[in-house]
Amino acid sequence: MKYFPPHCLTKLIKRRVKGELVKMASALNGSIYDQPFRVILDFAETSLLSIYNLWKNKEINPEMQVRTSIYDTPKKVVKKVYRIGFYPVAANPFHWAHLLIGLSAITEFKLDKVIFLIAGFDPRKPDLVPLAIRHAMGQEVLKIFDPLFDYSSIAVGSNVDGESNLFSLLSLNREQRIEAFYLAGGDHYHRINPQNNLPDTIQKLEDNIISCRGNNNFHSVSAVFIERGGGRERPVKTFLPVHFLPAMPFEASSTIIREALQNTHKREVLAFLPFTAYHYISKFELYFPSSHSGEAVGRNFGVSIHPAFGQT
Numbered sequence: 001m002k003y004f005p006p007h008c009l010t011k012l013i014k015r016r017v018k019g020e021l022v023k024m025a026s027a028l029n030g031s032i033y034d035q036p037f038r039v040i041l042d043f044a045e046t047s048l049l050s051i052y053n054l055w056k057n058k059e060i061n062p063e064m065q066v067r068t069s070i071y072d073t074p075k076k077v078v079k080k081v082y083r084i085g086f087y088p089v090a091a092n093p094f095h096w097a098h099l100l101i102g103l104s105a106i107t108e109f110k111l112d113k114v115i116f117l118i119a120g121f122d123p124r125k126p127d128l129v130p131l132a133i134r135h136a137m138g139q140e141v142l143k144i145f146d147p148l149f150d151y152s153s154i155a156v157g158s159n160v161d162g163e164s165n166l167f168s169l170l171s172l173n174r175e176q177r178i179e180a181f182y183l184a185g186g187d188h189y190h191r192i193n194p195q196n197n198l199p200d201t202i203q204k205l206e207d208n209i210i211s212c213r214g215n216n217n218f219h220s221v222s223a224v225f226i227e228r229g230g231g232r233e234r235p236v237k238t239f240l241p242v243h244f245l246p247a248m249p250f251e252a253s254s255t256i257i258r259e260a261l262q263n264t265h266k267r268e269v270l271a272f273l274p275f276t277a278y279h280y281i282s283k284f285e286l287y288f289p290s291s292h293s294g295e296a297v298g299r300n301f302g303v304s305i306h307p308a309f310g311q312t
Contacts, residue, residue: 006055009062009147010048016144017044023275028267036250036271040096043249047103051148054110062106062113067172068152077175085114085224086169087183088155088162090254091138092128093281095272097252099141101183101226102149104245109181109224113148117165120155127258129286131156137280144274163204167212170219178219181243189225191236201225202238209240261287 021037032041054060064082065075085105089098102114118138120131128134135153142149154169155162166182182205190200199207205223222241226248236242252272259265261281270278281287 006052010052010055013145013148014045014048017041017048020144020275024271024273024278027275027278028271030271034271036096036252039249040100043100044103047100047107050107051103054107059110060106060112062147064112066115066176066178068115068150068169069154070172071153072172075173075176081177081179083109083111083179083181085109085111085181085183086117086162086166087114088117088119088165089138090119090128091116091134091141092254093134093257093277093286094138094141094274095252095254095257095277096274097248097250097272099145099149099274100248101245102145104248105181105183105224106148108245109243111181113150114183115150115152115169116142117152117155117162117169119162120157121159129284133280133284133286137277140280141274141276144276161204163201163208166205166221167208173219180219180221181224182221183224183226183245186225186228186244189236189242191238202236202240202242205240206238258287262289 018032018041021041022032025032025034025037030037032038051060051062055062060083061080064078064080066082066084067073067075085102087098087102087105091098098116102116105111105114116138118135119128121128135151135156139151142151152165152169154165154172160168162184163182166180170178170180182201184201188201191203192198193200201223205221209221222243223238224243224245226245228247250272252269256265256269257273260267260269273281
């Protein structure tokens with residue numbers, strides 16, 4: 001692989017981020033100096049400056065490689081213990097909070113990179129768009145941050161939860177020592193989920209760790225919970241190392257983006273979409289009230305712009 005110095009790659013990522021924001025602002029007949037574009041750009045640039053310094057000082061190595069798919073060839077094993085964030089997301093669709101959380105985790109915990117585990121089939125989310133499109137869209141969005149972020153297809157073809165997919169991915173890299181940081185929303189900081197009385201992230205990670213004991217190549221696992229506006233929950237007793245990431249400086253969710261596309265939420269929230277995701281949504285007519293996503297997959301790739309976006 002050709003080597004590029006850290007300052008070149010971080011500058012390139014900054015340009016990609018700014019380009020995404022400029023094009024999305026234009027699609028919404030706005031300006032990059034409008035909110036939330038300005039706050040997104042400022043957060044990204046500040047994070048990337050911190051990442052550049054960590055990278056330059058050899059405290060992190062985003063160009064390290066591990067297997068992220070069962071189809072990957074084995075990677076070279078090194079003595080360094082890789083510090084990797086694992087972030088399970090539905091990416092239905094990706095939004096800027098997902099991506100900035102990834103940057104924040106790298107700077108906060110000095111991670112070499114963050115791997116996004118895009119969900120397969122999830123019976124809890126019947127409105128997921130077709131897997132092939134959703135994963136392709138997610139891969140393209142993550143390329144904006146290459147090599148800081150990686151994509152994993154480990155969940156394709158299953159409805160296994162993110163906590164279990166983490167261990168499937170670690171098992172692909174048995175020989176390489178990894179310190180894993182599992183990222184989850186603050187609403188999952190429970191042993192038992194109060195909404196459905198089923199095991200939540202703490203319990204699931206503990207159960208997986210216990211089942212792996214006896215494996216001499218077992219990786220270390222920490223849990224990281226992203227705080228939200230309501231503050232931190234009561235401490236949960238666990239043998240896991242637990243950390244917290246501050247809330248993002250704006251509220252964003254895939255749900256409200258889908259609602260805006262269906263004209264049941266204010267149009268302005270579409271600003272939280274990276275332009276690359278917007279392009280896929282338009283190309284395949286995803287989420288719109290009258291769309292038939294499955295049919296759109298097989299059509300020619302002419303872009304049909306939904307009225308909510310304005311004209312580009």
